Amino acid sequence: xxxxxxxxxxxxxxxxxxxxxxxxxxxxxxxxxxxxxxxxxxxxxxxxxxxxxxxxxxxxxxxxxxxxxxxxxxxxxxxxxxxxxxxxxxxxxxxxxxxxxxxxxxxxxxxxxxxxxxxxxxxxxxxxxxxxxxxxxxxxxxx
Amino acid sequence: xxxxxxxxxxxxxxxxxxxxxxxxxxxxxxxxxxxxxxxxxxxxxxxxxxxxxxxxxxxxxxxxxxxxxxxxxxxxxxxxxxxxxxxxxxxxxxxxxxxxxxxxxxxxxxxxxxxxxxxxxxxxxxxxxxxxxxxxxxxxxxxxxxxxxxxxxxxxxxxxxxxxxxxxxxxxxxxxxxxxxxxxxxxxxxxxxxxxxxxxxxxxxxxxxxxxxxxxxxxxxxxxxxxxxxxxxxxxxxxxxxxxxxxxxxxxxxxxxxxxxxxxxxxxxxxxxxxxxxxxxxxxxxxxxxxxxxxxxxxxxxxxxxxxxxxxxxxxxxxxxxxxxxxxxxxxxxxxxxxxxxxxxxxxxxxxxxxxxxxxxxxxxxxxxxxxxxxxxxxxxxxxxxxxxxxxxxxxxxxxxxxxxxxxxxxxxxxxxxxxxxxxxxxxxxxxxxxx
Ligand SMILES: [Zn+2]
Numbered sequence: 001x002x003x004x005x006x007x008x009x010x011x012x013x014x015x016x017x018x019x020x021x022x023x024x025x026x027x028x029x030x031x032x033x034x035x036x037x038x039x040x041x042x043x044x045x046x047x048x049x050x051x052x053x054x055x056x057x058x059x060x061x062x063x064x065x066x067x068x069x070x071x072x073x074x075x076x077x078x079x080x081x082x083x084x085x086x087x088x089x090x091x092x093x094x095x096x097x098x099x100x101x102x103x104x105x106x107x108x109x110x111x112x113x114x115x116x117x118x119x120x121x122x123x124x125x126x127x128x129x130x131x132x133x134x135x136x137x138x139x140x141x142x143x
Numbered sequence: 144x145x146x147x148x149x150x151x152x153x154x155x156x157x158x159x160x161x162x163x164x165x166x167x168x169x170x171x172x173x174x175x176x177x178x179x180x181x182x183x184x185x186x187x188x189x190x191x192x193x194x195x196x197x198x199x200x201x202x203x204x205x206x207x208x209x210x211x212x213x214x215x216x217x218x219x220x221x222x223x224x225x226x227x228x229x230x231x232x233x234x235x236x237x238x239x240x241x242x243x244x245x246x247x248x249x250x251x252x253x254x255x256x257x258x259x260x261x262x263x264x265x266x267x268x269x270x271x272x273x274x275x276x277x278x279x280x281x282x283x284x285x286x287x288x289x290x291x292x293x294x295x296x297x298x299x300x301x302x303x304x305x306x307x308x309x310x311x312x313x314x315x316x317x318x319x320x321x322x323x324x325x326x327x328x329x330x331x332x333x334x335x336x337x338x339x340x341x342x343x344x345x346x347x348x349x350x351x352x353x354x355x356x357x358x359x360x361x362x363x364x365x366x367x368x369x370x371x372x373x374x375x376x377x378x379x380x381x382x383x384x385x386x387x388x389x390x391x392x393x394x395x396x397x398x399x400x401x402x403x404x405x406x407x408x409x410x411x412x413x414x415x416x417x418x419x420x421x422x423x424x425x426x427x428x429x430x431x432x433x434x435x436x437x438x439x440x441x442x443x444x445x446x447x448x449x450x451x452x453x454x455x456x457x458x459x460x461x462x463x464x465x466x467x468x469x470x471x472x473x474x475x476x477x478x479x480x481x482x483x484x485x486x487x488x489x490x491x492x493x494x495x496x497x498x499x500x501x502x503x504x505x506x507x508x509x510x511x512x513x514x515x516x517x518x519x520x521x522x523x524x525x526x527x528x529x530x531x532x533x534x535x536x537x538x539x540x541x542x543x544x545x546x547x548x549x550x551x552x553x554x555x556x557x558x559x560x561x562x563x564x565x566x567x568x569x570x571x572x573x574x575x576x577x578x579x
Contacts, residue, residue, distance in 0.1 A: 005529070
């Protein structure tokens with residue numbers, strides 16, 4: 001149900017993002033989704049990859065600070081209103097979103113929304129009850 | 144636990160006996176440098192003081208101070224009291240600013256140094272049979288060879304591993320069964336980091352005690368080193384001008400403070416502004432007179448280290464006065480918008496915030512007429528979060544705590560690991576970019 005995500009601390013130095021993606025590529029690990037959250041002073045890169053441990057170890061070895069967190073991946077149809085519907089459900093269930101980002105699968109039919117909730121257990125229950133599909137890590141990687 | 148002494152009689156001598164030895168040695172020293180070293184003679188003449196004016200330890204205050212600049216002005220050998228053919232060794236400081244300072248030793252000086260280092264090792268509870276892993280740098284820096292000779296003198300087995308090649312050091316430690324670690328405290332943390340990466344459990348090693356010095360470190364850092372390396376951490380103090388490591392040493396029984404080997408190195412605490420000697424127990428600049436060194440004696444040398452002297456008796460039985468851990472440098476002291484700031488205070492704050500490792504630096508700049516201080520802190524895995532808000536809160540907490548503790552407003556920048564240089568010699572924590 002939960003998907004493992006890795007997060008990397010970044011100083012806002014140009015070129016760091018490219019450096020990180022190439023370190024991961026050299027390990028033969030595929031990046032399925034990527035998002036950068038940043039402030040004026042620093043950034044956090046969040047990644048969904050098909051081999052979490054391999055990517056994490058490679059980045060650590062190069063001296064990056066890396067963390068692992070669980071997120072939820074919700075599949076919705078990529079039509080107008082698809083996202084709005086999920087967000088309404090979340091609001092209705094009183095769930096607090098720490099952050100979210102999205103990507104579209106290869107066929108372009110469906111969008112995958114990645115969420116980090118304050119209360120992950122409650123979020124899983126609520127979303128399942130509303131009939132949403134929560135993807136596993138393997139499912140995301142085989143999309 | 145019984146105390147191990149190296150020279151029990153002198154280390155436990157009642158104060159009055161110690162002072163009579165000090166006075167005798169002081170008179171002999173002053174007469175010798177007055178006769179042999181022109182710069183000393185000129186300074187004493189200018190101050191109107193002659194060797195025969197020294198009749199009590201208090202008369203020491205009549206003598207002029209010696210400054211690091213005096214060493215530079217007489218570079219390289221101008222303050223030596225013996226011809227060079229009696230000098231068996233020289234060491235030199237790195238000299239990052241201007242000329243390096245050069246120090247020399249006769250054969251007797253090397254013996255003296257080895258014996259005070261052997262005393263220091265005994266203070267740490269080391270003994271013959273110990274395997275001493277000496278990760279102080281060998282070379283012109285006094286740390287490596289000073290510790291080496293002392294450990295050999297003690298009868299321990301020395302591994303002269305020097306600095307660098309950290310993973311290999313850990314393999315050596317494990318394979319050779321090192322029991323005593325000698326290094327800078329920041330390098331000890333490096334070793335702990337590397338053990339984590341190599342998945343070597345410190346509990347599986349034989350390390351019992353660590354003798355750490357050559358850079359300032361806090362009580363919190365001691366706690367961190369002890370926890371991460373599973374050993375007892377003790378503090379050693381020294382500077383190359385006085386002899387190198389082995390000027391003073393913390394004993395394992397003490398509740399803090401390092402015993403000064405004051406039968407050889409006579410300490411004073413002065414007000415760095417006025418030069419006045421301060422009453423016992425007060426904090427000020429540490430000044431040393433080397434009573435027995437032959438090749439390169441120093442009279443009233445201004446160390447620029449901030450400390451205080453503690454004459455209370457110590458549980459170990461040594462009567463030698465203790466000096467408090469050096470809490471700052473007179474020239475590290477930053478004046479930020481009129482507030483005195485020591486980097487050690489910033490370190491104290493950082494260690495107080497759970498999980499923040501003391502890898503930091505302070506950058507001071509001047510914008511217009513206003514001083515700005517930025518504290519850069521490395522983000523370790525302990526404090527990292529995938530949420531912006533959590534990291535911003537951390538930066539704000541550091542900022543608020545520094546404001547609370549030091550009364551000065553700073554900015555805090557979180558930086559990637561290993562951005563801040565780890566040292567095997569002395570760490571540079573402060574970058575003062577103000578143009579005065
Ligand atoms: Zn003691």
